[in-house]
Amino acid sequence: MPDCAPPIFSDQFRNDLFALFKWRRDVRRFRRDPLRADTRDELIATANLAPSVGLSEPWRFVVVDDPVRRSAIRDCFEACNADALRAQDESRASLYARLKLAGLDEAPCQLAVFADRGTQKGHGLGRATMPETVEYSAVLAIHTLWLAARARGIGLGWVSILDPQRVAEILEVPADWTFVAYLCLGYPSEESDVPALVREGWETRDAVTLLHR
Amino acid sequence: MPDCAPPIFSDQFRNDLFALFKWRRDVRRFRRDPLRADTRDELIATANLAPSVGLSEPWRFVVVDDPVRRSAIRDCFEACNADALRAQDESRASLYARLKLAGLDEAPCQLAVFADRGTQKGHGLGRATMPETVEYSAVLAIHTLWLAARARGIGLGWVSILDPQRVAEILEVPADWTFVAYLCLGYPSEESDVPALVREGWETRDAVTLLHR
Numbered sequence: 001m002p003d004c005a006p007p008i009f010s011d012q013f014r015n016d017l018f019a020l021f022k023w024r025r026d027v028r029r030f031r032r033d034p035l036r037a038d039t040r041d042e043l044i045a046t047a048n049l050a051p052s053v054g055l056s057e058p059w060r061f062v063v064v065d066d067p068v069r070r071s072a073i074r075d076c077f078e079a080c081n082a083d084a085l086r087a088q089d090e091s092r093a094s095l096y097a098r099l100k101l102a103g104l105d106e107a108p109c110q111l112a113v114f115a116d117r118g119t120q121k122g123h124g125l126g127r128a129t130m131p132e133t134v135e136y137s138a139v140l141a142i143h144t145l146w147l148a149a150r151a152r153g154i155g156l157g158w159v160s161i162l163d164p165q166r167v168a169e170i171l172e173v174p175a176d177w178t179f180v181a182y183l184c185l186g187y188p189s190e191e192s193d194v195p196a197l198v199r200e201g202w203e204t205r206d207a208v209t210l211l212h213r
Numbered sequence: 214m215p216d217c218a219p220p221i222f223s224d225q226f227r228n229d230l231f232a233l234f235k236w237r238r239d240v241r242r243f244r245r246d247p248l249r250a251d252t253r254d255e256l257i258a259t260a261n262l263a264p265s266v267g268l269s270e271p272w273r274f275v276v277v278d279d280p281v282r283r284s285a286i287r288d289c290f291e292a293c294n295a296d297a298l299r300a301q302d303e304s305r306a307s308l309y310a311r312l313k314l315a316g317l318d319e320a321p322c323q324l325a326v327f328a329d330r331g332t333q334k335g336h337g338l339g340r341a342t343m344p345e346t347v348e349y350s351a352v353l354a355i356h357t358l359w360l361a362a363r364a365r366g367i368g369l370g371w372v373s374i375l376d377p378q379r380v381a382e383i384l385e386v387p388a389d390w391t392f393v394a395y396l397c398l399g400y401p402s403e404e405s406d407v408p409a410l411v412r413e414g415w416e417t418r419d420a421v422t423l424l425h426r
Contacts, residue, residue, distance in 0.1 A: 002407035006236050009364045013229045017364050019220045020230070021262040021357060041423070048421040049234040051359070053373060055408055055416040062424040069426055084341050092336060101339070112426075122416055123305060126314070128297050130373045132348065136393070139352040144234060146264070147360075151222045151230050160266060160343045171426045180349070194215040195268055203268040203335055208261040210254075211275045213282055213325075213384045 020150055023193055027155030028103045030186035035109040035154065040185070043154070044111075047145035052137035053130075054122030059141040059180075062112040062171050072170045073162070073182065074104045080161045099200060102159045107184030112167060113138055118176035138180045145183075155188035233363055236406055240368030241316045243399035248322040248367065253398070256367075257324075260358035265350035269335030272354040272393075275325040275384050285383045286325075286375070286395065287317045293374045312413060315372045320397030325380060326351055331389035351393045358396075368401035 044061050052058060064070055081101060088096045104110070115138040117131070127133045146156045164179035197203045257274050265271060277283055294314060301309045317323070328351040330344070340346045359369045377392035410416045 002405040002412060004404050006366075006404045006406075007229070007232045009229060009233070009366075013226065014361075014364050016220070016222060016226045017230070017233070017361065018259065020222070021259060021361075023219050024262075024264065026264055044421055044423065046231065046234060048418075049237075051237065051239055051356075051371065055410040055418070057419055057421075060422050060424065062426050064426050066426055080342050084338075087337070087341060089336075096338070099338075121419070123302075124300070125297075125309070125312075125410070125415065126373045128300060128374070129293050129376055132345075133373045135345065136348070136352045139349045140356050143264075143353050143356045148227075148230065148234075151227050153219070153222075158264065160339045160346045161341070163342055171424075173424070191217050191219045192215040193219075197268040197335075197338070199215060202338065205261075205268070206270055206334070208257055208270075209273050209329075210257065211273065211384075211386070213275050213277050213279055 020147055024146060024150045025155060025192065025195065027157045027188045028100045028196065029189045030103045030106040030155065030184065031189045032106055032108065033187050035186055040109050043145050043148050046148040047141040050141040050144040052140065053127050053133035054125030056119055056122030056134065056137065058116045058119050058134045059138040060114040060116050060177055062114065062173065064110045064112055064171065069170050070110060073167065076162050076166045076170070077102055077104055077159060080163055084161060095202060099202065101161060103157050103184040104159065107157065107186045109185040111183040111185065112171055112179065113142055113181045113183060114173055114177035115180050116177050135178055135180055142181055142183065149185060153187065154185060157184040159184060233360055237359060237363045238368060238405065238408065240370045240401045241313045241409065242402045243316045243319040243368065243397065244402045245319060245321065246400050248399055253322050256358050256361050259361040260354040263354040263357040265353065266340045266346035267335030267338030269332055269347065269350065271329045271332050271347045272351040273327040273329050273390055275327065275386065277323045277325055277384065282383050283323060286380065289375050289379045289383070290315055290317055290372060293376055297374060308415065312415065314374060316370050316397040317372065320370065320399045322398040324396040324398065325384055325392070326355055326394045326396060327386055327390035328393050329390050331387070348391055348393055355394055355396065362398060366400065367398060370397040372397060
C-alpha cells in the first residue's frame, strides 16, 4: 500500500542537506583504501530511486574492475586530454596542464554509466519530443549516487574527457546504450568546501542567471 | 579561505536523505497556494551549487509568469500530448489518456530551464568530446532544486512533453540556449511514497541493472 504521510523534514535536516550540496565535490584525488562492494551496491540501489522519464529507469551501471579495461580507459582519457591541452589558448595551456582532471590511477571503484535508448520500459512516455530525457534520467541517477556517497564520506569524480564510442567498445556494451559518464569512487585524500577548479585558479563561482518572462 | 574540515553526517541525516530520495515525486497535482518569490529564488540559488562541467555553471533559469506565455506553453503541451496519445499502442491508449502528465493549470510557479551552449565560462574544460555535458549540468541543477524543494514540502513536476524549439520561441531566449526542462512548482495536493505512474498502472519499479566488466 502506498504511504500517504510524507516525512516532515526538520530545519536541522535542511541545513545538513545544504551542507551536503556545498561539500559535494568532483573528486580527483583519492586514498587507495578500497570501497566495499556492498557499499558500492547500496549506493547504486539508492541511485535507482532517481526520477526517470516515464519511469523508464534507463540507467545502466557497469562496474569496471578488469585491469586491462581500466588501462584502456586510462589510455583513452590520456589521448583525449592531450587533444584538449592542444586546443587550449596559449595563455591557459600551462594552467590546464597542471590540473589533475581524473583519479583513474587511484580510485578503487570505477563505474561507467550508460543510458539505454532501446528500453521499452516506460512505453515511451515523456520522450517522444525529447528523446534526450533518457540520458537526462541517467544523469539524475548519477547525482543521486553522488549525494548518497558524499553523505557517507565517499567522494565521486565524473570523468567526461573520454571518447564515448571508444568507451563503449572497451566495455562491450549493447549498441543502443549511450555513454553518459565514467565515475571514480573512493575516499577523498583532500577535502574542501571550494571546488578544485576555483582553488587552482581555473574558474570562479558566479551568481545564478535568472530571466523573467 | 577554503574550509578543509568536512561535516560529519549522522546516521539520522543519511536516513532522512534516503527518505527524501524515496519521497521525491514528479508532482502533477498542486494546490493553488502561491509559492513565495523569495522561496523560489532561494531554491534556485541552492541549485547553483550543483556540479557543472568545467565549472561552467551553464544552467539558465527562466521564471515564466506572463499569462500569455503560460497559455502558449500549455497549448504546446496539449498538442504534443495529443500526438503522443495517437502514437500509443491501442492496448495502452485509454490508460495514457487518463494520466495527468502536467500541472500546468495549477502550479503557482513555473520555470523553464535551458543550458547555455554558448557560454565561455569553464573555458571548454571537460566538454570537447562530450558537449552534451552542458545539458547534463543543467539536469544536475534541476535535481538539486528538486531535492531542496521536497525538503521544504514543495513539489516539482518535470514537463518534457513539449516541442523544445517552440518553447524557446515562446520564451524568446538566446539562440544558443538548449531547452532542458519545464518545471512546475508548488505545494502538492496529494502525497505518496509510490510514483504516480506505478499507482496508475503504467509502469513498475525494477531492480537496478548491473554489468561487470
